[in-house]
Amino acid sequence: MGRDMEFDFSDDQKQLKDQARRFLEAKSSPKAVRAILEGPEPYDKALWQGLAEMGFMGTAIPEEYGGLGATYLELCVIAEELGRAVAPVPFASSIFLAAEFLLAAGSEEQKQAYLPKLASGEIIGCFALAEGVGAATPKRIQADVAGGKLSGTKLPVLDGDVADFAIVAAKTGAGNDARSISLFIVDLKSANVKRETVETIDPTRSQAKITFSGAAAELLGAEGDGWNIIERVLDHAAVLTAFEQLGGADRALEMARDYALDRMAFGRPIGSFQAVKHMLADMYVSATLARSNCYYGAWALSTGSSELPEAAATARVSATQAYQHCAKNNIQVHGGMGFTWQFDCHLYYRRSNLLALTLGSLSTWEDKLIARLRAKNAA
């Protein structure tokens, strides 16, 4: 290719994005999202099936494991559209996390066993790390594995109630440091696994409390290497999730803009008042900075750059800020109507605040970003 400063997605990637948008506008409409919010189903099975038929799950999974073997850039544009549509499916858990863990650390046999089924949407994977309140650190992880049996409780686990298997972080060694943590693949339908759906701020993405009482656990990656693998995979997931957040931020901004154009007060559209215009301009600024930082993350992820840790944290922090900013001010622009169940603003408000916490919260990523910049500065 060799085009100068091609700091953008290609025409083919933009076409894929349009295709994903059209599909999701039809299949993940606000009405469809509300059906999950208000109904008994934990996720939209028809949408999941449709995404599988489009081949979206297998986008960045290599062909030898049943995927399409495209690049992460294609997966980034799909992530953005999923975020825009607040899609009520376990895509991120299954593809940004479970599949990435297997690609990063799985044995050939494990990859063959799981990746084709993840790529086809036949099975769903998730990642179980947190154990209650506070940032998940090696010190806080109490779940442990002895003799191939896992015991402990994970709370909350995103999509843990709908997944077929989980990648679980557990203690295998003595001590509290990173080297005491290993990763395991655990069949969630097996005996000695008890799971219950928990109430959360965003019911359109289901979460579970999972209790393991001597459940069979298969080592993923080397023993004692779990925390290293987590750090690497979370950088991948952070870039992809940042695109999901970006899609949501843009849509929240558009909703606010459209309402400001339509809604009249004092004989004028409220979008003609500077207080409202400036709020929207600031939302645009946040979303634009986040987009540029996400492109930096996408570049680093797709080229395997050594800058990925810095780029991933940058994209993650920026996109988290932008989505929360746009989603909360979208409600503000809508005034009282924005606080009603009937208007869609809360779908974005909920999702923005959920995504700000998955993969580790904003403060955790701020901390990582500065640690990484500091290391670079010292080098």
Added chain:
Amino acid sequence: MNFDDTPQEAAFRQEVRSWIAANAPKQYETGLKTSGFGHTALEGVDIIKVSKEWQKKKFDAGWACLHWPKEYGGRGATPIERVIWQQEEGVYAALSSLFIIGHGMCGPTMMAYASEEHKRKYLPLLAAGEHIWCQLFSETAGGSDLAGLRTKAERDGDDWVVNGQKIWTSGAQHSDYGILITRTDPTVPKHKGLTMFFLDMKSPGIEIRPIKQVNGQSGFNEVYFTDVRIPDSQRLGKVGDGWNVSLTTLMNERLSIGAGMPTGFPELLDFCCSLETDNGPAIDNPAVRSKLASYAVRTSGLKYTAFRSISALSKGETPGPENSIGKLVAGPTMQEIAMFALDLQAEAGALLSPEQAAASARFQAMLLRSPATRVEGGTDEILRNIIAERVLGLPADIRVDKAVPFNQIPTSGR
């Protein structure tokens, strides 16, 4: 997504790099690197002389005003070649600040509206740095509301006679020429009665008074006009069309000021790594890290937004009003960074002498300079209006004076 040059661009970059390596005034490299934000590390150097010499050297070798046509002193370079030059010029670009207004705003306006004879006469001298130009737009009665300006020009034979006052004119005290917007008809609505000229700043009747700024420096001036005569041949655009002419200038102003603006983040990161506290370096403090992270992503966001604009440029697209975010983000961020750096210094944050203050007082200099960044070249509020109206498509402000003859607009709020 890639940052690679095409073979032609790589060759061009190599040519630029070699020429700069062989010709740049390296004795000032360190000083220029540690200067900025109203802080100068080049004490005792005649910066105007050094700037003019570097500009002339670039001009003689064909590296001045790269994107201008050759016949007017430029190189006829592509937008991407101009970007490559800027990237390679690095710290020496600071020596161009004297010419920013002339090259970035006056030149393009002259190119669009001056006669061919005038373009050939004045533009090469401007490109060569032999002439410095200024922009005479703002007035006490017309800042953000530029079209509210009152300096009047009246026709007298082949000349116009100008009376009035301009303010916030950067570099007027060093300038040889300027572009000037005046009111030529006060009986029509304010945007319709304006006319643009260029003039010799040494003309009789011009008086320049430097403005003492918050930071003690005097980059801006007041310029008074008393019966200053300008030949009609120096009119830019039609009589009464000055507003449209000024839009050309302002569009260029936003492009040249907004690109790649610094925020002070790398300096703050360095400072937080080196500042010792009871609990180790300041950067170990979670509250410090959280603030740094916010400044980091804004700075990075600006950098990659500029990359996206460059990418658009390379495809032949014109960067639009979305470029307004550069200054809107950089200005307030620099101010916040300055205040935060002083907070970390505690009581000693008040010290201003480079010998006593931390980091050679660069954050104090930043504190005292940053308010101007949020006002000059379009206030934060004007930039938000531009984004809201021209990017997001929100309705324009209701302007109660728009259809009223200028001389009937009220001049006092009470």
